[in-house]
Amino acid sequence: MTRARRRWLPALLLPFALAIAVVFGAVQAGASVSLPPKSAEEIVAMIARTEVRALSGTVEQDAGLGLPELPASGQGAVPGAASALEFLTGSHTARVYVDGPLKARLQILDQMAERDVVINGGDAWFYNSQDNSATHLTVPAPEMPAQNIPTPEMPTQEIPTPEAMAGRFLAAIDAGTEVTVAEASSVAGQSVYSLLLNPRSTETLVDSVSIDVDSETGLPLRVEVRAKGQAEPAYSLAYTQLDLSRPDPALFAFTPPQGATVTEKVVPAKPDRPTPDGPPAPEAQATPGHGSPGDDSRSHGVTVTGHGWDSVIALPAGSAPAEFTSNPQLSQALQPVDGGRALTTSLLSVLILDDGRVYAGMVPLERLQSAAAAR
Amino acid sequence: MRPGLGWALLGSELLVLFRRLRTWAMLIALAAVPILIAVAVKLSSRPTAPGRGPLFLDRITQNGLFVAVTALVVCVPLFLPLTVGVVAGDTIAGEASLGTLRYLLLAPAGRIRLLLVKYAGAVAFCFAATATVAASGALAGFVLFPVGPVTLLSGDTISVGESAWRSLLIAAYITVSLLGLSAIGLLISTFTDVPVGAMAATIVLSVVSQVLDNLPQLEWLHPWLFSHHWLGFADLLRQPISWTSFGENALLQAGYMAVCGALAYAKFSNKDVLS
Numbered sequence: 001m002t003r004a005r006r007r008w009l010p011a012l013l014l015p016f017a018l019a020i021a022v023v024f025g026a027v028q029a030g031a032s033v034s035l036p037p038k039s040a041e042e043i044v045a046m047i048a049r050t051e052v053r054a055l056s057g058t059v060e061q062d063a064g065l066g067l068p069e070l071p072a073s074g075q076g077a078v079p080g081a082a083s084a085l086e087f088l089t090g091s092h093t094a095r096v097y098v099d100g101p102l103k104a105r106l107q108i109l110d111q112m113a114e115r116d117v118v119i120n121g122g123d124a125w126f127y128n129s130q131d132n133s134a135t136h137l138t139v140p141a142p143e144m145p146a147q148n149i150p151t152p153e154m155p156t157q158e159i160p161t162p163e164a165m166a167g168r169f170l171a172a173i174d175a176g177t178e179v180t181v182a183e184a185s186s187v188a189g190q191s192v193y194s195l196l197l198n199p200r201s202t203e204t205l206v207d208s209v210s211i212d213v214d215s216e217t218g219l220p221l222r223v224e225v226r227a228k229g230q231a232e233p234a235y236s237l238a239y240t241q242l243d244l245s246r247p248d249p250a251l252f253a254f255t256p257p258q259g260a261t262v263t264e265k266v267v268p269a270k271p272d273r274p275t276p277d278g279p280p281a282p283e284a285q286a287t288p289g290h291g292s293p294g295d296d297s298r299s300h301g302v303t304v305t306g307h308g309w310d311s312v313i314a315l316p317a318g319s320a321p322a323e324f325t326s327n328p329q330l331s332q333a334l335q336p337v338d339g340g341r342a343l344t345t346s347l348l349s350v351l352i353l354d355d356g357r358v359y360a361g362m363v364p365l366e367r368l369q370s371a372a373a374a375r
Numbered sequence: 376m377r378p379g380l381g382w383a384l385l386g387s388e389l390l391v392l393f394r395r396l397r398t399w400a401m402l403i404a405l406a407a408v409p410i411l412i413a414v415a416v417k418l419s420s421r422p423t424a425p426g427r428g429p430l431f432l433d434r435i436t437q438n439g440l441f442v443a444v445t446a447l448v449v450c451v452p453l454f455l456p457l458t459v460g461v462v463a464g465d466t467i468a469g470e471a472s473l474g475t476l477r478y479l480l481l482a483p484a485g486r487i488r489l490l491l492v493k494y495a496g497a498v499a500f501c502f503a504a505t506a507t508v509a510a511s512g513a514l515a516g517f518v519l520f521p522v523g524p525v526t527l528l529s530g531d532t533i534s535v536g537e538s539a540w541r542s543l544l545i546a547a548y549i550t551v552s553l554l555g556l557s558a559i560g561l562l563i564s565t566f567t568d569v570p571v572g573a574m575a576a577t578i579v580l581s582v583v584s585q586v587l588d589n590l591p592q593l594e595w596l597h598p599w600l601f602s603h604h605w606l607g608f609a610d611l612l613r614q615p616i617s618w619t620s621f622g623e624n625a626l627l628q629a630g631y632m633a634v635c636g637a638l639a640y641a642k643f644s645n646k647d648v649l650s
Contacts, residue, residue: 007640007641007644007645008641008645009641010637010640010641011637011638011640011641011642012641013637014633014634014637015634015637018630018633018634058619095613095617107529107613109610109613109617111606111609112430112448112528112606112609113430113528113609114528114529114530114613116529116530125530127529127530129528129529129530132433132434132526134530241619248615251614251615254530254531255532256530257526257530257531257532258437258523258524258526258532259434259437259526260526260530
């Protein structure tokens, strides 16, 4: 009998050893690292000084906003409102390749499918493997010299990286934000300083925003937005893998595959868009096709009330895309309220009035309604 | 114990396995799947709308090489686990029910070695089954449709030679994916003398695992399900190849192999072989 029992020993020890290995690995990953202390100002300066111009990495986006998970629609290469909503639910993985200021590629890795954004100078390609469609956006050549070419804005602003998102939050730091330094940790195998932005306002839904910055290069590697009254981060965008060497140049040369439906679009020279002060809604970061032609005409007449974290963005009548009413998935996510419909999440609220006005902000719905009533 | 004995045992095991009518019937059934797909697409007058049906179904008319990938997508959830479940569930229980297990153990082979040889046989079948689908798909596509450069999920185009290499990688990926299921089949097979029971239990488990994988409420469980990465071979069709899922899948399957192998050893070494 003892012999029989001894034979069961390896069978019991092995799962036990595996469990220990798994737990140990998880603890290791979350372990804090020791770095020379830095003040918040020093870390912000480090981000501004970062000299990373080329990278390839994997970005993971997690949204826990309390919205029901929508099936990935994946239709249409240039994402509309429905796919913006898609990025507010569940998690997405994407690969990002950046080479200098003018070349970037984003690959959204869907199950058995992929959506690609390839930016190379004045050309941008959107490709969707699901319906094998490609959209080609061209920026007319004369516009290129007008912009200061060496600015890194062009692709990195279009591509939703933790860096781009951190940039927007950092640009919005003002007296209404308390900036502190949290415990250092590690992201994508790099030790990072952690910057914590706490809104002083009590009106906003945002509890805190943490920005993890690579201790060596000053590149933001993870952005987490926490909502009030929710333990899990409401939104996080982080590198899971990062390689700072120059990606293969062939990645940025895109030719639409044979048999694909190709749509050509020319982007008119962009006027300087009014940038609303205050942190933008995360959906703006998550929409790869942010530079679509329709945007410019719509952004006229945008007004911002309030300040900083509790600002409310108002769009004039007629600006709500028809998709809001026609798309069954979207209309399902919207709940009827007085005088219109609303989308409420743990981090941001959107109010669409029946007359077509749209109010949005990282504030509770009541504040949007009072802002709408004040009009 | 002579070291050559294990190899001799493996040789005879493979010979028995691949001489069986049942094995051939299963491989022929698997080979028929891509042929059916190719013929159906060829005969249908309407072109398939993009985005409908299994992956790449709409591209088959443009490029025959997609038949193999489409067929693998169709086979991975059910047909492959079905055949692998039959082979893996039969390993020990089949011998026990035929009364041949006693004779196998009379030879100075040792129970560990017998288990390893049986498992190796099941793994060989996994590869044979996957390769059969891929090869028959490539052949059917080659005969019925034009063949040319292949479009990847990323929209990049690769040459025919490169696509053959990727097909091989996909076959390897799916073989690795089925290692965990084979180990589970082997484990269940040591618990019973009724091979049909072990086969059915293995197949049911593969279905259960896939159902659980589709329930969003059980998200914490998903990374631990052996079928979680089964359809991850699409990552080999990206440019550049994403190896993450290959690595995660291999690690997960190795874990299942280790745990089930250890349990199977414990059970089998204590088993009273009477028949």
